[in-house]
Amino acid sequence: MRIPEHPTEIRRMLDARRKALAAEKPVLAATLTQVRKRCGQPTCRCNHGEPHLAWHLTYKVKGKTRTVYVPLDLLDEVRSWVEEHKRIKTLLGEIHDLTVALVRSHVQTQKRKAGRP
Secondary structure (H helix, E strand, O other): OOOOOOHHHHHHHHHHHHHHOOOOOOOOOOEEEEEEEOOOOOOOHHHOOOOEEEEEEEEEEOOEEEEEEEOHHHHHHHHHHHHHHHHHHHHHHHHHHHHHHHHHHHHHHHHHHHOOO
16 A cells, blocks of 8 residues: 555545445454364274364463354355455555655654744
């Protein structure tokens, strides 16, 4: 993202990103991973060959990693929730950069307004 120098342009970009920040669906701060597991039943095909495929969500709670099984019928929804978190996280990073640029340009803008070079 290119950060403009003029405060008016910075504020315009900030306003646009703040409007886009509204969550369109639930937000899930986790990692979705595919795992292969053996079910443990002696007669199952996974015991002798290909393990079962499953999806897990991994996230942190008070510094400890937690894992939750994701049912296949919820997989598409959960995937979109994780993507929504990534979208919001990217927007927050851009808002941070633009706000810092606005603070940095403040002194120069004040000097321009006062008529000094």
